[in-house]
Amino acid sequence: xxxxxxxxxxxxxxxxxxxxxxxxxxxxxxxxxxxxxxxxxxxxxxxxxxxxxxxxxxxxxxxxxxxxxxxxxxxxxxxxxxxxxxxxxxxxxxxxxxxxxxxxxxxxxxxxxxxxxxxxxxxxxxxxxxxxxxxxxxxxxxxxxxxxxxxxxxxxxxxxxxxxxxxxxxxxxxxxxxxxxxxxxxxxxxxxxxxxxxxxxxxxxxxxxxxxxxxxxxxxxxxxxxxxxxxxxxxxxxxxxxxxxxxxxxxxxxxxxxxxxxxxxxxxxxxxxxxxxxxxxxxxxxxxxxxxxxxxxxxxxxxxxxxxxxxxxxx
Numbered sequence: 001x002x003x004x005x006x007x008x009x010x011x012x013x014x015x016x017x018x019x020x021x022x023x024x025x026x027x028x029x030x031x032x033x034x035x036x037x038x039x040x041x042x043x044x045x046x047x048x049x050x051x052x053x054x055x056x057x058x059x060x061x062x063x064x065x066x067x068x069x070x071x072x073x074x075x076x077x078x079x080x081x082x083x084x085x086x087x088x089x090x091x092x093x094x095x096x097x098x099x100x101x102x103x104x105x106x107x108x109x110x111x112x113x114x115x116x117x118x119x120x121x122x123x124x125x126x127x128x129x130x131x132x133x134x135x136x137x138x139x140x141x142x143x144x145x146x147x148x149x150x151x152x153x154x155x156x157x158x159x160x161x162x163x164x165x166x167x168x169x170x171x172x173x174x175x176x177x178x179x180x181x182x183x184x185x186x187x188x189x190x191x192x193x194x195x196x197x198x199x200x201x202x203x204x205x206x207x208x209x210x211x212x213x214x215x216x217x218x219x220x221x222x223x224x225x226x227x228x229x230x231x232x233x234x235x236x237x238x239x240x241x242x243x244x245x246x247x248x249x250x251x252x253x254x255x256x257x258x259x260x261x262x263x264x265x266x267x268x269x270x271x272x273x274x275x276x277x278x279x280x281x282x283x284x285x286x287x288x289x290x291x292x293x294x295x296x297x298x299x300x301x302x303x304x305x306x307x308x309x310x311x312x313x314x315x
Contacts, residue, residue, distance in 0.1 A: 021121040021156040023166040027063040030172040030190035031071040039068040040092040074120040076113040097312040136218040139167040225270030232311035239304035250294035
């Protein structure tokens with residue numbers, strides 16, 4: 001990978017200073033398919049998660065109530081005060097874009113917000129930074145990374161058990177559960193499993209204590225072309241993440257924190273193909289290649305949400 005530009009490095013430093021890292025709050029539950037809509041409707045009706053009847057109204061256990069509250073914030077459906085955001089209303093209201101998340105584009109959109117918000121820090125860190133350093137990883141390698149990072153990063157505290165638990169929730173969000181799972185609760189797949197972003201690799205190694213071979217699961221997030229992501233979702237992420245930019249280099253769009261290349265694990269070829277498609281479809285942008293320098297030019301100001309309206313209105 002090419003070295004990060006000075007602008008990209010400055011962006012990383014600024015973001016590191018603003019983020020309050022957390023690896024808990026989900027109560028050991030990954031977000032389920034209907035939880036965001038259930039939680040949205042509950043808050044929209046004027047109720048609060050602290051209400052005594054929240055367990056009855058939501059139809060889940062007490063810990064799950066807390067988990068739903070956590071995931072609403074992590075996906076940007078509510079803000080820090082449990083108030084519904086504009087994005088939450090646009091997506092999940094009764095006349096919203098996709099209230100029951102029937103379109104995979106909505107899952108890509110939610111995945112973008114989950115990573116970008118950094119409220120659930122493991123998602124932000126793995127997609128933006130960790131996976132670029134470790135092509136194959138497991139909970140131990142991720143824990144070691146967090147331990148190293150905590151020694152140089154403000155507001156990042158390391159607790160091995162908490163980090164390992166958070167990594168398990170990260171896995172469950174994107175991987176279908178094992179059919180042999182002992183717990184009924186564990187048998188529910190996470191919200192984003194259909195995106196197929198994480199691959200599992202089995203590696204055999206020597207267990208010197210037990211004096212036998214053991215098989216370990218490792219995980220990878222490989223850059224790919226991602227043909228299934230609508231170009232409007234890519235443009236939404238670009239316009240949302242680069243709000244004051246009129247010219248953005250291809251390398252930045254591939255590597256910057258919260259860039260489409262980082263969040264969606266897009267290969268450079270896949271990203272270039274999306275930009276070429278976008279240029280043909282929308283006149284407010286152009287994709288140029290001058291002397292090998294490839295850039296996206298934004299010729300007029302367009303709000304990111306307009307890209308969502310273009311996509312969903314055409315459905």
